[in-house]
Amino acid sequence: MVKQNSTIAYVRSEILEQQPAPRGQVGASKWVRENLFSGWFNTILTLVSLYLVFTLLQALVPWAFGGVWTADSLQECRAILNERYGNTHHACWAVINERWNQIVYGTFFPSTEYWRTHVAFVLLILAILPVLFDALPRKMMWITMAYPFVMVWLIWGGSLWGPISVAVGFGIAYFTASVAARYLGSGLTALVSAVAAFVWWMILGPIVVSALNDTMPLLALREIQSRELGGFVISVIIGVSGIALSLPLGIILALGRQSDLPLVKMICVGFIEFLRGVPLITLLFTASLLLNYFLPPDTEFDLTLRVIVMVTLFSSAYMAEVIRGGLAALPKGQYEAADALGLDYWKAQRLIIMPQALKISIPGIVNTFIGLFKDTTLVFFIGIFDMLAAAQAIRANSAWNGITWELYIFIGLIFWVCCFSMSRYSQWLERKLRTDHR
Amino acid sequence: MTTLTDIPQSQGFRLSQLIYDTRYRSITIQVIVFIAFMLVGWILVRNVTINLANLGKEIDFTFLRNPSNYDIQQTLIEYDSTSSNFRAAMVGLLNTLLVAFLGCILATLVGVTAGVLRLSKNWLVAKVMTVYVETFRNIPVVIWIIATMAVLSEALPQPSAFRGETPTASMWLWDTVAVTNRGTYIPMPVWGAGSVFVIVTFLLSLLALWSFGKWAQRRFEATGQILPTAWIKLAIFIAPTLLVYLALGAPITFDSPALKGFNFQGGIQLSNSMIALWLALSIYTGAFIAEIVRSGILAVSKGQTEAAFALGIRPSRTMNLVILPQALRVIIPPLISQFLNLTKNSSLALAVGYQDLRATLGGTTMNNTGRELECMLLMMLIYLIVSLIISSGMNVYNKSMKLKER
Numbered sequence: 001m002v003k004q005n006s007t008i009a010y011v012r013s014e015i016l017e018q019q020p021a022p023r024g025q026v027g028a029s030k031w032v033r034e035n036l037f038s039g040w041f042n043t044i045l046t047l048v049s050l051y052l053v054f055t056l057l058q059a060l061v062p063w064a065f066g067g068v069w070t071a072d073s074l075q076e077c078r079a080i081l082n083e084r085y086g087n088t089h090h091a092c093w094a095v096i097n098e099r100w101n102q103i104v105y106g107t108f109f110p111s112t113e114y115w116r117t118h119v120a121f122v123l124l125i126l127a128i129l130p131v132l133f134d135a136l137p138r139k140m141m142w143i144t145m146a147y148p149f150v151m152v153w154l155i156w157g158g159s160l161w162g163p164i165s166v167a168v169g170f171g172i173a174y175f176t177a178s179v180a181a182r183y184l185g186s187g188l189t190a191l192v193s194a195v196a197a198f199v200w201w202m203i204l205g206p207i208v209v210s211a212l213n214d215t216m217p218l219l220a221l222r223e224i225q226s227r228e229l230g231g232f233v234i235s236v237i238i239g240v241s242g243i244a245l246s247l248p249l250g251i252i253l254a255l256g257r258q259s260d261l262p263l264v265k266m267i268c269v270g271f272i273e274f275l276r277g278v279p280l281i282t283l284l285f286t287a288s289l290l291l292n293y294f295l296p297p298d299t300e301f302d303l304t305l306r307v308i309v310m311v312t313l314f315s316s317a318y319m320a321e322v323i324r325g326g327l328a329a330l331p332k333g334q335y336e337a338a339d340a341l342g343l344d345y346w347k348a349q350r351l352i353i354m355p356q357a358l359k360i361s362i363p364g365i366v367n368t369f370i371g372l373f374k375d376t377t378l379v380f381f382i383g384i385f386d387m388l389a390a391a392q393a394i395r396a397n398s399a400w401n402g403i404t405w406e407l408y409i410f411i412g413l414i415f416w417v418c419c420f421s422m423s424r425y426s427q428w429l430e431r432k433l434r435t436d437h438r
Numbered sequence: 439m440t441t442l443t444d445i446p447q448s449q450g451f452r453l454s455q456l457i458y459d460t461r462y463r464s465i466t467i468q469v470i471v472f473i474a475f476m477l478v479g480w481i482l483v484r485n486v487t488i489n490l491a492n493l494g495k496e497i498d499f500t501f502l503r504n505p506s507n508y509d510i511q512q513t514l515i516e517y518d519s520t521s522s523n524f525r526a527a528m529v530g531l532l533n534t535l536l537v538a539f540l541g542c543i544l545a546t547l548v549g550v551t552a553g554v555l556r557l558s559k560n561w562l563v564a565k566v567m568t569v570y571v572e573t574f575r576n577i578p579v580v581i582w583i584i585a586t587m588a589v590l591s592e593a594l595p596q597p598s599a600f601r602g603e604t605p606t607a608s609m610w611l612w613d614t615v616a617v618t619n620r621g622t623y624i625p626m627p628v629w630g631a632g633s634v635f636v637i638v639t640f641l642l643s644l645l646a647l648w649s650f651g652k653w654a655q656r657r658f659e660a661t662g663q664i665l666p667t668a669w670i671k672l673a674i675f676i677a678p679t680l681l682v683y684l685a686l687g688a689p690i691t692f693d694s695p696a697l698k699g700f701n702f703q704g705g706i707q708l709s710n711s712m713i714a715l716w717l718a719l720s721i722y723t724g725a726f727i728a729e730i731v732r733s734g735i736l737a738v739s740k741g742q743t744e745a746a747f748a749l750g751i752r753p754s755r756t757m758n759l760v761i762l763p764q765a766l767r768v769i770i771p772p773l774i775s776q777f778l779n780l781t782k783n784s785s786l787a788l789a790v791g792y793q794d795l796r797a798t799l800g801g802t803t804m805n806n807t808g809r810e811l812e813c814m815l816l817m818m819l820i821y822l823i824v825s826l827i828i829s830s831g832m833n834v835y836n837k838s839m840k841l842k843e844r
Contacts, residue, residue: 034559035559035560035561035562036560036561036562038559038560042558042559042560045555045558045560045562045563046560046562046563049560049562049563049566050562052566053562053566188457260464261464261467261468261471262468263468263471263472264467264468264471267471267475273826274822276825277821277822277825277826277829278782278818278821278822278825279782279783279785279796279821280782281785281786281788281796282785282796282800282814282817282818282821285800285814286814286818289810289814290810290811290814292489293485293486293489293490293810293811294482294485294486295485295489296485296488297485297488297489297492370575370576374576374577374578374579375578377578377580377581378580378786380580381788381789388580388581388584404588404592405585405588408581408584408585408588411581412577412578412581412585415576415577415578415581416573416576416577419575419576419577420572420576423575423576
């Protein structure tokens, strides 16, 4: 191109400085316009929710953060509030402070023994951690395996020989199984080891334990009755035991429901549908009122244990359905591949089917756990002294008569923290185990 | 070359085949399971008979015919303390079903709204809904029920607050609804002469509505013309009933509650225990339903929306015709199991003293008659039947909505 007789009046000869984007197209204002005020409907929604959030916070924040933390009774607390603000529209968190022991340990737990629950709690965390995070040293699993026995000893007290004897039963079962597996098939091995353990637990164990207890009691702690347990401690005991027991039971029920054996399938279906069909509260009432009818005469059966059994059974039925969903979602090729490799039923389940089925059903499993932990509040109705019962007792007490919100908010917060962290963990695990590329 | 050398000689049946031969093993296992099952059942039954004999009791359901001797606060069918225990149980069952039914409706409304809003592009609304869902899902429903009851009984005005020259509280909805800490009073319809015709007309107009929808759909499929169905349906819904109502001189009137003495009289009293239970169950279950709705909508792959847009379908119709039908297939089964949960959770009426099935049959009747075994069995059976009815409804739906593949 030759630059002569050009009709263009002006040609820029140097390049322009780069201009910033228009004000409305960048940064906060763009974000606000796109996300909050993109149309009349969105604008209304934003304004309404702003109003709601504002009203809520305006009511809640001064109430909660202006609260009183140390007082011995509601009157004293109100007096302090009146002095400070001229009104009583603020929280009396002092009740949490003053009744901390009652809420956490229950009313009847002897205060000299609180350290045992602390140790049990720390050990619980140490025992759970290696299960949750596989980056931790595998040796920690020994704590996990020992934990149930140590926990029983720490909470209920007595000599350590009893829990050890139960653990020895498991050891015997394991040893018998490893010996018998050399000579027998898998079904008979399981049978033989179960019989061996049963013989130990029912016949030999008690004799040995009572002899040992008489001669040299090992680390005997003061015995604590189940009705002395309460507060947050009992919720954790029931919740953790239920969680630990309902997963294996749920797996067995799910396998039973998928089984080719019509009789096994029928029993499992009946069991699952019955437990899912009735409210948990009726099962708990059965545990507290009716169980004596079904036991041999003159047998005593610890109430906490009954509740744990019922809660476990109830959530194992839900667990079974969740795992059945995982089993059904697995492509048929996986089953066929396991058969083609010549694996027997249990090996195929353990090595091929279950790892995948459980991975698929993680969200459902954790949801069932969360449900179980929340359902531990129902034990309040059958006279176990959990946090709700503590709240009721505190409200009925003359010192704190008239207090409501602080207690329920605190209890709710405890549950919220536990359940929310469980659901966050399950999301993390799901992401970690995801193998497909999306 | 391999030859079939080790064809098993027929040695007849050996006992070890019961364990090692897969053809017989399943029978062996089932026989063992059957024997174990029967044994456990027999032990339980034996224990029960021995224990009952020790207590001098026997299983006997005749107490159901005896008068109940207690009052129930809210009765949907005729009942007084001379009615039988069976009738008391039915009153309780109806109360359970009432609160469950109302709860399912409200929970669905709350849940669908929250679930859709959680997917909204509006950041603030989505966050508010996330907070709602996470707060309610992670706190036990018992605490919500007790807290709602506390709100109702502590934050609401007393009936006396409505009185005087300058009342501190006022009734809602043009002086027809009174919300007090003793309960909520709503107007009660008074069925005058001729109200039957109004109701029949209303039912007929519902029928007409349904057949009009069918007809409009057929016409659309045959001719491709779209009628303004929404307006016509609205007209069919309202007009005939209104006309008959006015023509007969307004036979249905409403008896509004009014403050007389220390309390409100007239109208229908909804007890606070019921309202607390209803609200708490609905809002709690709504949080779960919100998650179900959200995941259901997200489960419809993006390609479906894009395909609909590529065909030139408008966004609102894309939602109605493409996304919702597919999302519903994912949403409905867990939704119904939430309804089931809500129905079962209604037994927590215990926390607020609402007299449901558990409070009548499994509560006062059981304590009065001392027949724990019979009452609990009967109560479980009733809950089980209700649950099975709901879940069989789900199965029917699942079957009809199943993808028809190959």
